[in-house]
Amino acid sequence: MGKKLFISNKDNSFKKTILIDGDKSISIRALLLGSQAQGKTFIENILLSEDIINSINCLKKLGIKILLNKKNCSIYGNGLNGFKFKKNITLNAGNSGTFARLILGLLIKSPYYIKLVGDKSLSQRDFERVIVPLQKIGANFRINKKKTLPLKIIGSNFTNPIFYNENRGSAQCKSTIMLAALNSPGQTIIKAKKSRDHTENFFKYLGIPISVKKNKIYDEIKVRGQKIFKSFKYKVPSDPSSSAFFIVLTLLSKNCELKIKNVNVNQSRTGFINILNKMGAKIKIKNVKKKYGEMQADIFVKSQPVLKKINCPSNLNSNLIDEFLIIFLVAAKANGISSFSNLGELNKKESPRLKLGSKLLNHLGIKTKLTKDSIKIYGNPYIDLKKTINIGNYFKDHRIFMTSVIAAYVFGGKWQIDDVDSYKSSFPSFLKIIRELGYKFKLV
Numbered sequence: 001m002g003k004k005l006f007i008s009n010k011d012n013s014f015k016k017t018i019l020i021d022g023d024k025s026i027s028i029r030a031l032l033l034g035s036q037a038q039g040k041t042f043i044e045n046i047l048l049s050e051d052i053i054n055s056i057n058c059l060k061k062l063g064i065k066i067l068l069n070k071k072n073c074s075i076y077g078n079g080l081n082g083f084k085f086k087k088n089i090t091l092n093a094g095n096s097g098t099f100a101r102l103i104l105g106l107l108i109k110s111p112y113y114i115k116l117v118g119d120k121s122l123s124q125r126d127f128e129r130v131i132v133p134l135q136k137i138g139a140n141f142r143i144n145k146k147k148t149l150p151l152k153i154i155g156s157n158f159t160n161p162i163f164y165n166e167n168r169g170s171a172q173c174k175s176t177i178m179l180a181a182l183n184s185p186g187q188t189i190i191k192a193k194k195s196r197d198h199t200e201n202f203f204k205y206l207g208i209p210i211s212v213k214k215n216k217i218y219d220e221i222k223v224r225g226q227k228i229f230k231s232f233k234y235k236v237p238s239d240p241s242s243s244a245f246f247i248v249l250t251l252l253s254k255n256c257e258l259k260i261k262n263v264n265v266n267q268s269r270t271g272f273i274n275i276l277n278k279m280g281a282k283i284k285i286k287n288v289k290k291k292y293g294e295m296q297a298d299i300f301v302k303s304q305p306v307l308k309k310i311n312c313p314s315n316l317n318s319n320l321i322d323e324f325l326i327i328f329l330v331a332a333k334a335n336g337i338s339s340f341s342n343l344g345e346l347n348k349k350e351s352p353r354l355k356l357g358s359k360l361l362n363h364l365g366i367k368t369k370l371t372k373d374s375i376k377i378y379g380n381p382y383i384d385l386k387k388t389i390n391i392g393n394y395f396k397d398h399r400i401f402m403t404s405v406i407a408a409y410v411f412g413g414k415w416q417i418d419d420v421d422s423y424k425s426s427f428p429s430f431l432k433i434i435r436e437l438g439y440k441f442k443l444v
């Protein structure tokens with residue numbers, strides 16, 4: 001049994017500056033690319049969450065020396081396809097869909113079968129989405145009928161550059177094929193529906209031959225493979241997805257002001273800020289600078305008593321895919337009926353988040369209309385709970401846990417939230433920052 005968190009006191013106000021943990025997507029990419037670089041790569045401010053520790057352990061099993069000193073990480077890469085390992089190894093990706101999918105792209109030349117496993121939540125997620133294009137490149141798989149973990153991959157000496165049409169708007173799928181392209185001869189071409197572009201930015205920063213033609217809905221990405229690249233230095237910016245919880249806490253509380261420093265503000269990640277501002281928030285992004293190929297800035301937010309409903313444009317979905325749960329809370333407190341559509345992918349995350357997000361709002365007494373891929377939320381700006389609320393978090397989904405904590409402080413009531421440890425997969429400082437802001441809770 002995991003620990004439980006009890007919250008029964010919502011009233012608080014603060015005026016603070018905080019620093020959020022390093023970005024998860026960028027930390028994983030830094031590790032993977034460091035493992036393929038020639039020589040010692042040095043990463044500062046790496047996220048020290050369970051997903052990252054699992055990623056590091058897997059890379060170590062693949063023969064990569066990695067040293068961690070607090071948030072500084074040294075990776076001793078052996079160059080492209082430089083993994084050195086014995087037969088029959090098993091990699092355990094834990095809860096990390098990003099690592100589990102992206103690592104497959106770097107294993108397309110593996111001379112032996114490698115087994116990939118994950119925790120209960122990851123073992124329910126779809127891998128066909130990356131298996132199909134990787135098979136075209138030349139990899140072979142042993143996998144169950146549902147195309148879920150555990151799976152086995154063996155590579156091939158004869159890999160092909162492919163044309164890949166990525167039409168889900170999934171950065172994981174796109175990045176897996178971009179990493180596979182590093183070890184393929186010639187030019188891999190990807191037509192990718194828009195999604196976070198950290199891998200593209202990283203390739204450019206490292207001088208890996210890449211061209212990106214940005215169109216309105218799809219980008220065309222061309223990668224030339226088999227080009228050696230040198231080790232590098234990198235500093236990971238703070239995670240906008242983690243920041244979103246504290247932005248919403250500030251917004252929905254009374255008399256609060258927050259500054260969050262050095263956050264990644266890549267446009268493919270800040271869709272939630274655009275949506276919140278359209279709902280009437282006045283979130284400001286200041287001191288913008290480009291560092292290591294990514295934009296970073298300070299974010300300023302103040303409490304906002306009146307918020308409007310939103311009809312969320314679905315072409316923005318992949319820009320806020322990890323923030324929908326917390327945006328649903330804002331919609332619950334907004335004036336009017338908000339709607340979100342084309343969100344089938346949200347049910348394919350660490351838990352079926354569209355369904356569970358709706359269930360969470362129903363617990364609060366908020367009416368929703370849910371379909372397979374859409375939700376309507378009937379907001380109530382006067383919501384002030386007195387009742388007892390118990391959140392099961394059966395899938396141990398970190399974002400369900402953190403969203404529930406924010407809901408408890410914003411809406412009141414007596415809360416018991418299960419599986420506390422789930423937040424450690426993405427945001428280990430979450431509860432520490434909750435305390436720093438003056439909130440109280442009991443951990444049992």
Ligand code: S3P
Nearest residue numbers: 025098169170171172173321322
């Ligand atoms: C991620 C991409 C997104 C996101 C995940 C991290 C990444 O998944 O939900 O948390 O780092 O590429 P999809 O690409 O599957 O939408």
